[in-house]
Amino acid sequence: MFEEHRTLDEVRWLYERVYDLPVVVMSNWVLLQVCDFVGGVIFPRELARKVLGHLNESLIPVIEHPHRKRWTILVYPNCLPDDVAERAMSRSCVSMTVRGDRVVLPLPCDRGGFRWIREPAKPVVLPKLSEIIAAMQAVQTWV
Structure with missing residues (x-):
């Protein structure tokens, strides 16, 4: 992805264009600005793997936060979760961007x-x- 893009401006250009x-x-980071057409759902790593496996889709972009052991799945925010989905997300330590x-x-220098x-x-x-919410609900098992 970053073969020829090394500076922050080059990486910003790559993501934008x-x-x-x-x-x-901002502050030596390139940040995705959550808006009406792109957002994220932050999962514990293992639950994210299950959700992605359930969807069986390899084109879904996913970012790892290694120190927190969390993955952010980028999504098109087409809805708000209902009460049942919100409770399931809360119990599973899943959060959504707004x-x-x-x-x-990610940056090429792995900062x-x-x-x-x-x-x-x-x-x-x-x-x-x-789709992500439905997949999360489908793979969850409660003890």
């Missing part, structure tokens, strides 16, 4: 350890939030 993602550069939030995007588990397609293909 090649992947069509809304980004900003409009105006920012998500750290902070953020990395792509699944790089975005060109241009990015995002699953609907409703």
